[in-house]
Amino acid sequence: MTDLIGSITVLIGAVFLFSAGLGMFRMPDAMSRIHAGTKATTLGNTLVLVGIAIYQPTWSLKLLVIIYFVLMTNPISSHALAHAAYTLRGRLVPSRAFGEDDARDQNDSQ
Amino acid sequence: MTISHAVLTTGLLLMLIGIWGILTQRNILRIIIGFALMGTGSHIVIVAVGYVANGTAPIIDDALPLSEAAARAVDPVPSALAVTAIVIGLAVTAVMLAFAIRLYGAKKTLSIDAFADSKW
Amino acid sequence: MMRRAAAAVLLLALGAIFATVALDFRERTALPPLAEAYVEMVPRELGAPNVITGILLSYRAFDTIGEVAVLFMVAAGIGLLLGPGRKPEDPALDESEPEPSTEIVRNGADIMVPLIALFAVYIVLHGHLGPGGGFQGGAVVASCVLLMLLARPDYRVRLAQLSVAESLAGVFIVLAGMAGLVFAGGFLDSRVLPLGEFGTLFSAGAIPVLSVLLGTKVGCELSVIIERFRA
Numbered sequence: 001m002t003d004l005i006g007s008i009t010v011l012i013g014a015v016f017l018f019s020a021g022l023g024m025f026r027m028p029d030a031m032s033r034i035h036a037g038t039k040a041t042t043l044g045n046t047l048v049l050v051g052i053a054i055y056q057p058t059w060s061l062k063l064l065v066i067i068y069f070v071l072m073t074n075p076i077s078s079h080a081l082a083h084a085a086y087t088l089r090g091r092l093v094p095s096r097a098f099g100e101d102d103a104r105d106q107n108d109s110q
Numbered sequence: 111m112t113i114s115h116a117v118l119t120t121g122l123l124l125m126l127i128g129i130w131g132i133l134t135q136r137n138i139l140r141i142i143i144g145f146a147l148m149g150t151g152s153h154i155v156i157v158a159v160g161y162v163a164n165g166t167a168p169i170i171d172d173a174l175p176l177s178e179a180a181a182r183a184v185d186p187v188p189s190a191l192a193v194t195a196i197v198i199g200l201a202v203t204a205v206m207l208a209f210a211i212r213l214y215g216a217k218k219t220l221s222i223d224a225f226a227d228s229k230w
Numbered sequence: 231m232m233r234r235a236a237a238a239v240l241l242l243a244l245g246a247i248f249a250t251v252a253l254d255f256r257e258r259t260a261l262p263p264l265a266e267a268y269v270e271m272v273p274r275e276l277g278a279p280n281v282i283t284g285i286l287l288s289y290r291a292f293d294t295i296g297e298v299a300v301l302f303m304v305a306a307g308i309g310l311l312l313g314p315g316r317k318p319e320d321p322a323l324d325e326s327e328p329e330p331s332t333e334i335v336r337n338g339a340d341i342m343v344p345l346i347a348l349f350a351v352y353i354v355l356h357g358h359l360g361p362g363g364g365f366q367g368g369a370v371v372a373s374c375v376l377l378m379l380l381a382r383p384d385y386r387v388r389l390a391q392l393s394v395a396e397s398l399a400g401v402f403i404v405l406a407g408m409a410g411l412v413f414a415g416g417f418l419d420s421r422v423l424p425l426g427e428f429g430t431l432f433s434a435g436a437i438p439v440l441s442v443l444l445g446t447k448v449g450c451e452l453s454v455i456i457e458r459f460r461a
Contacts, residue, residue, distance in 0.1 A: 076338035133237040168281040201304040
């Protein structure tokens with residue numbers, strides 16, 4: 001019985017990881033891709049590890065430490081990526097994510 | 111359809127996807143990602159070939175005592191080769207990225223169509 | 231158009247070859263003779279529980295030295311391609327004053343860097359007891375340096391001292407090999423040091439010493455490569 005629950009949890013985690021990959025592929029902008037990539041992969045990793053913990057209860061302490069590390073490092077790295085993307089775009093290329101649409105709409109309506 | 115069948119098929123599929131990426135993409139960074147994918151796929155294939163039915167990792171500890179090591183351990187030689195291969199793959203990716211930086215500095219674009227005239 | 235057609239034909243042919251490989255594959259039911267000999271010889275003669283590290287650092291140690299030479303050549307090549315004397319290409323990206331990092335990254339790095347360094351030392355030292363060894367630990371050391379570079383933009387990796395440390399580690403690996411030649415069975419034989427008790431930290435002869443030297447060398451090389459990519 002615990003085998004079944006553990007396997008289903010791992011499968012749901014794999015579905016989340018697949019949706020993260022699909023989101024990174026289909027999203028149009030860098031910020032949206034970072035958004036899809038970090039939230040879904042963190043949850044997918046956590047669910048896979050929780051599923052393994054249900055499957056083998058003797059490993060649960062080590063897996064809890066791994067989940068802690070994943071929760072510590074994944075958001076920090078995505079924050080660093082988003083900060084870098086914002087800074088570089090602010091200096092080099094105007095993008096439609098930062099208010100350029102309003103300027104264009106004003107020019108069109110005149 | 112056993113575990114090693116699934117792992118072997120995944121590795122071969124990753125190699126095919128990597129080769130597709132190298133052949134069809136025009137952005138230099140995507141070509142480098144294709145090389146990395148092909149390398150990862152080949153590492154998975156190397157390790158999957160060495161699997162023994164119902165085997166476990168070749169490390170002698172509580173889970174695998176010395177007396178039944180020869181009967182239940184997985185082949186250790188492909189795993190050792192895979193360690194070497196991963197390090198070499200990392201080194202090759204680093205050199206390719208350095209080349210990509212210099213190419214971008216020369217032509218200010220990341221598409222390899224800009225270098226088509228330097229093929230001859 | 232021709233390029234796409236040629237690529238499609240090549241991919242179909244490769245797919246057919248891979249399919250025949252995958253369909254004709256049958257799992258082994260017993261170890262091949264060489265692997266069985268290794269699995270049985272490494273705990274008995276070398277005293278190392280981890281068979282893979284025992285193979286990599288004693289029976290096939292010459293391949294490991296070759297791989298160390300390849301990493302050294304790559305570090306030298308990247309020093310040539312991205313080294314000093316290169317003009318900054320884009321004036322908008324001129325890094326005369328580096329971009330300050332945000333508070334989240336700085337505080338997160340303050341917590342994570344000691345943990346990552348401790349984990350790297352653990353992987354290198356326990357290479358012969360569990361999964362790990364020189365190469366894996368060296369990569370974790372380089373990731374620690376990368377985190378320091380991200381969190382503190384005015385952190386300068388000392389290239390001169392790292393190069394000296396890396397070269398010294400390489401020299402000591404060859405000296406350990408020659409000690410194996412003089413005092414034990416052959417080049418890089420790890421039985422120059424006593425085998426000790428099976429499964430403890432100070433056992434398996436010279437394998438932990440070789441792991442530490444290898445981890446130092448690989449960590450220094452990868453840190454030098456990362457520092458070159460930064461500037």
